[in-house]
Amino acid sequence: xxxxxxxxxAAIRAKGNxxxxxxxxxxxxxxxxxxxxxxxGSLEGVARAFEEFCAAVINLVAPLVPVIKxxxxxxxxxxxxxxxxxxxxxxxxxxxxLLTILDSKRNxxxxxxxxxxxxxxxxxxxxxxxxxxxxxxAVTVNPYLGRDAVEPFLQRARRSGRGVFILVRxxxxxxxxxxxxxxxxxxxxxxxxxAVETWTGEHCxxxxxxxxxxxxxxxxxxxxxxxxxxxxxxxxxxxxxxxxGGIAADTAVAFRDDGLGAVVSSSRGVLFxxxxxxxxxxxxxxxxxxxxxxxxxxxxxxxxxxLPIS
Amino acid sequence: xxxxxxxxxAAIRAKGNxxxxxxxxxxxxxxxxxxxxxxxGSLEGVARAFEEFCAAVINLVAPLVPVIKxxxxxxxxxxxxxxxxxxxxxxxxxxxxLLTILDSKRNxxxxxxxxxxxxxxxxxxxxxxxxxxxxxxAVTVNPYLGRDAVEPFLQRARRSGRGVFILVRxxxxxxxxxxxxxxxxxxxxxxxxxAVETWTGEHCxxxxxxxxxxxxxxxxxxxxxxxxxxxxxxxxxxxxxxxxGGIAADTAVAFRDDGLGAVVSSSRGVLFxxxxxxxxxxxxxxxxxxxxxxxxxxxxxxxxxxLPIS
Numbered sequence: 001x002x003x004x005x006x007x008x009x010a011a012i013r014a015k016g017n018x019x020x021x022x023x024x025x026x027x028x029x030x031x032x033x034x035x036x037x038x039x040x041g042s043l044e045g046v047a048r049a050f051e052e053f054c055a056a057v058i059n060l061v062a063p064l065v066p067v068i069k070x071x072x073x074x075x076x077x078x079x080x081x082x083x084x085x086x087x088x089x090x091x092x093x094x095x096x097x098l099l100t101i102l103d104s105k106r107n108x109x110x111x112x113x114x115x116x117x118x119x120x121x122x123x124x125x126x127x128x129x130x131x132x133x134x135x136x137x138a139v140t141v142n143p144y145l146g147r148d149a150v151e152p153f154l155q156r157a158r159r160s161g162r163g164v165f166i167l168v169r170x171x172x173x174x175x176x177x178x179x180x181x182x183x184x185x186x187x188x189x190x191x192x193x194x195a196v197e198t199w200t201g202e203h204c205x206x207x208x209x210x211x212x213x214x215x216x217x218x219x220x221x222x223x224x225x226x227x228x229x230x231x232x233x234x235x236x237x238x239x240x241x242x243x244x245g246g247i248a249a250d251t252a253v254a255f256r257d258d259g260l261g262a263v264v265s266s267s268r269g270v271l272f273x274x275x276x277x278x279x280x281x282x283x284x285x286x287x288x289x290x291x292x293x294x295x296x297x298x299x300x301x302x303x304x305x306x307l308p309i310s
Numbered sequence: 311x312x313x314x315x316x317x318x319x320a321a322i323r324a325k326g327n328x329x330x331x332x333x334x335x336x337x338x339x340x341x342x343x344x345x346x347x348x349x350x351g352s353l354e355g356v357a358r359a360f361e362e363f364c365a366a367v368i369n370l371v372a373p374l375v376p377v378i379k380x381x382x383x384x385x386x387x388x389x390x391x392x393x394x395x396x397x398x399x400x401x402x403x404x405x406x407x408l409l410t411i412l413d414s415k416r417n418x419x420x421x422x423x424x425x426x427x428x429x430x431x432x433x434x435x436x437x438x439x440x441x442x443x444x445x446x447x448a449v450t451v452n453p454y455l456g457r458d459a460v461e462p463f464l465q466r467a468r469r470s471g472r473g474v475f476i477l478v479r480x481x482x483x484x485x486x487x488x489x490x491x492x493x494x495x496x497x498x499x500x501x502x503x504x505a506v507e508t509w510t511g512e513h514c515x516x517x518x519x520x521x522x523x524x525x526x527x528x529x530x531x532x533x534x535x536x537x538x539x540x541x542x543x544x545x546x547x548x549x550x551x552x553x554x555g556g557i558a559a560d561t562a563v564a565f566r567d568d569g570l571g572a573v574v575s576s577s578r579g580v581l582f583x584x585x586x587x588x589x590x591x592x593x594x595x596x597x598x599x600x601x602x603x604x605x606x607x608x609x610x611x612x613x614x615x616x617l618p619i620s
Contacts, residue, residue, distance in 0.1 A: 024422070027436060041439035073418055073425035077434050079443040080397060084390040107452070108383055108415050109482035112334070115383035124387050126337060129351035133389040142417070144454040144477060148484030167454060172419035174458030181493040181501060188498060191491060 003205035004138060004163030005235055009260055011066035011099050016307040017293045018260075020067040020101065022239065022267030023057065023089065025050040025074050029272045031281045047081035050074070054089050057271060060286045062096035064293065069239075069265050072104035090134055101237065101263075102136035105167060109149050117152040121162050138163035140215055140237075143192050150199070154212065158203060163211045165237045166196050169227065171217025190230060197231040207260065209235050218251050218264075225253040228261075236262040242269025242292060248299035259304040266292050312471030313515035314448060315545055319570055321376035321409050326617040327603045328570075330377040330411065332549065332577030333367065333399065335360040335384050339582045341591045357391035360384070364399050367581060370596045372406035374603065379549075379575050382414035400444055411547065411573075412446035415477060419459050427462040431472050448473035450525055450547075453502050460509070464522065468513055473521045475547045476506050479537065481527025500540060507541040517570065519545050528561050528574075535563040538571075546572040552579025552602060558609035569614040576602050 012018045027035070027046050030053055038049035058068065070089060075082035093100050106116040118124060120139040123132035141153050143166050153164045169179060169189045179189040193214065200210025213235040216227055228236070236254045241264045254262040273288035274281040297303035322328045337345070337356050340363055348359035368378065380399060385392035403410050416426040428434060430449040433442035451463050453476050463474045479489060479499045489499040503524065510520025523545040526537055538546070546564045551574045564572035583598035584591040607613035 026421075027434070035437075039437060041436050041441070043434060043436075043441045043443070046434065046436055046441075071418075071422055071425075073416075073422045073429070077425045077429045077443060079429070079434075079441075080390050080394040083393045087390060105418055105452075106383075106415070108381075109480055109485075111336075112381055112383045115381075115387045119383070119387045119389070124337070124353060124356065124389075126351050126353075126356055127345075127349055131351070131353045131356075131389075133353070133387060142415075142452050142454055144452055144488060145480050145482060146484035146487035146489065148482050149480070170419055170455050170459070172455060172458050174456035175419075177456035177505065178454060178498065178501065179456070181491075181498060183491040183493050183498070188488065188491060188493070191488065195487065 002161030004157065004161055004211040005209035006205040006207060007137070007161060008066070008099060008163070008235065008263070009207050009209070012260065013305060014308060015064060015066045016305050017065065017297060018263045018302055019065045019289070019293050019296060020069050020237070020263045020265040021057065021061045021065055021270050021289065022103070022265045023054050023068055023070040024267040024271065025054055029276070031274065031278070032276045033279070035276070043079045044081045047078040047085045050078065050082065051085040051088060054085070055092055056282060057285060058089065058093050058096055058098065060282060061270070061289050062098055064289050065098070067099045067101060067263055068093050069101040069103050071267070072102060087134065090136055094135070099137045101138045101140065101165065102134050103140045105140045105142050107142040107145055107149055109145055113149050114152040117156040120153070121156045121160060136162070138165055138213070140165045140167065142167050143195070147195065147199070154199065157211060163213060165213040165215050166192065168192050168196060168214040169216045169223065171219045171240055175217065193227050193230045197234055200234045204233055209233055209261065213237055215239060216254070218254070221250045221253055224250070228253055237265060238262055239265045240267070242266040248295045251296070252300040255301040257301055259301040264296055314467065314471055314473030314521040315519035316515040316517060317447070317471060318376070318409060318473070318545065318573070319517050319519070322570065323615060324618060325374060325376045326615050327375065327607060328573045328612055329375045329599070329603050329606060330379050330547070330573045330575040331367065331371045331375055331580050331599065332413070332575045333364050333378055333380040334577040334581065335364055339586070341584065341588070342586045343589070345586070353389045354391045357388040357395045360388065360392065361395040361398060364395070365402060366592060367595060368399065368403050368406055368408065370592060371580070371599050372408055374599050375408070377409045377411060377573055378403050379411040379413050381577070382412060397444065400446055404445070409447045411448045411450065411475065412444050413450045415450045415452050417452040417455055417459055419455055423459050424462040427466040430463070431466045431470060446472070448475055448523070450475045450477065452477050453505070457505065457509070464509065467521060473523060475523040475525050476502065478502050478506060478524040479526045479533065481529045481550055485527065503537050503540045507544055510544045514543055519543055519571065523547050525549060526564070528564070531560045531563055534560070538563055547575060548572055549575045550577070552576040558605045561606070562610040565611040567611055569611040574606055
């Protein structure tokens with residue numbers, strides 16, 4: 001049985017970096033050629049444009065990075081055709097050897113959480129025939145409902161070497177309204193972090209990391225350092241690098257000295273480094289990906305990972 | 311411009327009750343005739359069976375109740391075909407005069423929350439052509455990320471007279487792990503409740519209720535009474551009645567004396583009151599719906615609502 005953290009580390013080592021490319025497609029930001037080809041005003045047209053664009057991105061970044069992270073919301077905004085495209089892209093990424101984190105921040109209680117977890121991992125059991133749905137390597141999950149609501153995700157992830165990333169600390173300006181509330185001398189998000197460290201410690205891989213990760217907004221380096229101390233066995237997923245204000249050096253404290261322990265996700269910075277009418281948008285995406293990797297390697301312990309032989 | 315709480319109250323008064331039928335379809339629980347007709351082992355087959363079953367439920371309950379609440383997870387578990395069915399059912403329910411609460415417990419930050427909110431309400435703007443996606447009257451939202459992540463839902467709901475239900479207190483056994491943490495003398499969920507009351511107070515309708523509701527597990531009557539005091543202007547959505555352990559009398563304290571202020575949702579109790587091979591499953595669903603309404607009217611202030619002329 002594979003272990004999620006071990007698979008993630010193998011993928012990171014194979015690429016010599018821990019950059020995750022976030023697939024957050026937006027109609028208004030697509031290359032003009034795609035908007036002209038598919039812009040018939042329908043959800044289907046937008047979904048087809050998302051598919052062509054994201055498939056190109058996957059092909060461009062598959063040799064370079066270990067992980068992609070489709071953002072479910074942007075596909076849902078195209079309705080059912082968008083969800084079909086999400087399914088195709090997850091499948092394509094897997095075929096290209098990428099690990100996939102489905103960023104859907106799902107959760108609910110009891111059998112409803114089971115349904116979300118089955119959709120993410122095992123699929124639907126139709127009278128003994130298992131039909132995969134998203135078949136992702138990991139999924140993001142909201143912690144507000146407590147451990148028993150997270151449990152179906154953990155159980156199902158562990159049956160097949162998958163992982164779960166729990167929202168611990170978000171990077172939005174108003175994140176502190178509830179996450180910073182003082183609960184017995186520690187903020188709420190620290191309680192969530194302590195719970196995540198307990199959960200991940202139940203099932204550690206050979207490198208000392210468990211299969212429950214933490215989504216941590218890289219807004220304040222001091223806070224990130226504290227969270228690394230609270231969660232020594234937990235892989236961090238740092239979203240929004242390159243756009244939401246995360247600076248490469250600020251993410252350094254999220255890594256272990258050996259360069260492992262964190263995945264840094266960039267969406268807009270890598271997806272949309274071009275003007276809409278630039279016919280060389282593919283080259284721009286590849287260059288932005290390489291530049292982001294170089295920036296992160298230069299500024300963080302990620303640079304201690306051996307470079308792959310290319 | 312309609313106001314969500316006023317529309318909800320008009321619908322409740324028209325039916326003489328505040329029962330919400332939860333659409334939580336499960337393959338294993340469907341009438342055998344549907345499982346035989348559609349059971350080809352595919353996601354499409356399951357989705358078609360869900361559509362036929364839920365469409366029948368909508369037709370049966372539309373004359374009786376004011377609201378339905380599709381649970382997004384069970385449709386997502388059928389993949390893209392399930393999401394197509396979800397869209398059809400929301401449309402059908404609206405056409406039958408039912409209000410719809412999309413129970414998807416979404417949330418994220420910034421433009422991602424905007425995408426979820428647009429999917430729920432306004433739809434996608436494709437170069438000026440607006441394409442509806444779920445077009446629901448209300449959506450359930452997770453509060454962990456704070457007000458600015460809820461803001462896109464509120465803004466978009468308010469543009470078109472829709473509503474938002476915020477998860478305040480869940481009914482699962484482990485809900486207290488974070489929700490009960492003592493933050494300055496009050497549990498976390500009470501802080502969330504106070505925030506919801508503030509948010510709903512920004513935009514009250516003519517009956518004194520705002521357009522931000524609270525999802526409150528009806529597990530402990532004393533807690534429900536406390537939450538009613540903390541949130542006097544907030545409509546409550548009480549899920550899981552008839553299965554998760556909510557007893558009719560326990561929900562009484564959620565209502566105002568005039569019988570308004572709460573919607574009680576029942577899913578399995580109303581959807582699956584039959585054995586799989588019962589050919590009279592439609593009659594069983596209609597009877598379970600009528601019986602649930604009668605039970606709630608007898609045990610709560612809902613009984614003070616005038617009965618409609620039938």
